[in-house]
Amino acid sequence: MNFQHLQAFIHVAEAGSFSKAALLLDVAQPVLSRQVRALEVDLRETLFTRTGRGVALTEAGRQLLAHGHAIVQSVDQARQALHGQRSEPLGRVTVGLPPSLARRLTQPLVDGFHREMPRARLAMVEGFSMHISEWLSSGRMDLGLVYTPEPDPDIEIRPVLQERLCLIGPAAALAGMDGVRFADLGRFPLLMPQRGQIFRKLMEAQATLSQVQLDVVWEVSSVPAILDLVRGGYGYAALTDSALRGQGLDASLAEVPIHSPQIISTLCLVQSATKKAPPLVRRTAELLQRLALEVCAVESGRL
Structure with missing residues (x-):
């Protein structure tokens, strides 16, 4: 028939x-x-x-x-x-997550990925924004979340949300403070990542404009290690709200916003601009952006 x-x-x-x-x-x-x-x-x-x-x-x-x-x-x-x-997306996708968000995003991303793309495979790598951008350019990674990336014709940049930098220190030392002026940061010993990392670049750029001498006492390229040293009384950190919350609630630490001026970092979704993204990468990018907004809703709402 x-x-x-x-x-x-x-x-x-x-x-x-x-x-x-x-x-x-x-x-x-x-x-x-x-x-x-x-x-x-x-x-x-x-x-x-x-x-x-x-x-x-x-x-x-x-x-x-x-x-x-x-x-x-x-x-x-x-x-x-x-x-x-x-x-239905098939294959394998590699995603880069910044240390400030990795802990909070990993399980929601795995849950959502398994639910929406059960036949695909997901690999997640934690790294600072400068490293994720390098890995993306070299093809080692398909997409990622980075803070305030440098313009690059080979990378598609999609802003997701903005976060402010805060001064993080022992709760007892920051008790009663509702903020700290940027001009006063020179009196705080700082624990910061190596030069080139985005939070440090933002701080040093503003320090130059404000003629403030930052006192960087230790260079540590690990957010959990930085917070451990803050707990140990070795200094203070300048990180986003989500960096502290990403390591779990800790009554021994406190945060106060840096102001006059505020230091704002933009969280962006990045992927290759030189090759067409397959369905798996497009679907994962949509999921990652949605989860980042959900996870950081409280912090972004404070700006």
């Missing part, structure tokens, strides 16, 4: 007329007539009787119409299933 002929028969039966069906399908009536006639020859049955207003189904025609609807529905379901399989 020719499926196209079966579809032609169903359209004529539902329209009650060859001319109406031909008009709805935008085909010539003789073509439709030949298709239905070929079906009748194949089945060795007469499917229609002509009336003054069109055509009526014979008993064989009524039986075939019932089967025909089921056949067309089954074919449509098969097509949808195959299309869904083709469009």
Whole structure:
């Protein structure tokens, strides 16, 4: 049985007329007539009787119409299933997460990825923004979250949200403070990552403009290690709200916003701008952006 002929028969039966069906399908009536006639020859049955207003189904025609609807529905379901399989993301995607957010994003990202893309594989790498940008440029990574990336024609940058830098220190030392002026930061011994890391670049750029001498006493390229040293009384840190919350709540530490001026860092989603992103990377990027907004909603709402 020719499926196209079966579809032609169903359209004529539902329209009650060859001319109406031909008009709805935008085909010539003789073509439709030949298709239905070929079906009748194949089945060795007469499917229609002509009336003054069109055509009526014979008993064989009524039986075939019932089967025909089921056949067309089954074919449509098969097509949808195959299309869904083709469009379902497959393969492996590598995502870079900054230390300030990695702990808070890892489980939600794994949960969402497993739920939405069960046939794909996800790899996550933690790294500072400068490293994630380098890995993305070299092809070692598919996409990531970075803070205030440098413009690069090879990298597509999509701003997600803004976060302010805060002074983080022992709770007892910061008790009663509702903020700290940038001009006063020179009296705080600071624990900061190595030169080139984005938070340090933002701080040093503003220090130059404000003519403030920052007292960097230790260089440590690990957010958990920086916070451990702050707990140990070795100094203070200048990090985002999410950096502290990303390591879990800790009553021994406190944060106060840096102001006059505020130091703002923009969290961005980055991916290659030189090659078309496959469905897996596009879907993962959408999921990652959505989760980052959810996780940082409290912090971003304070700006």
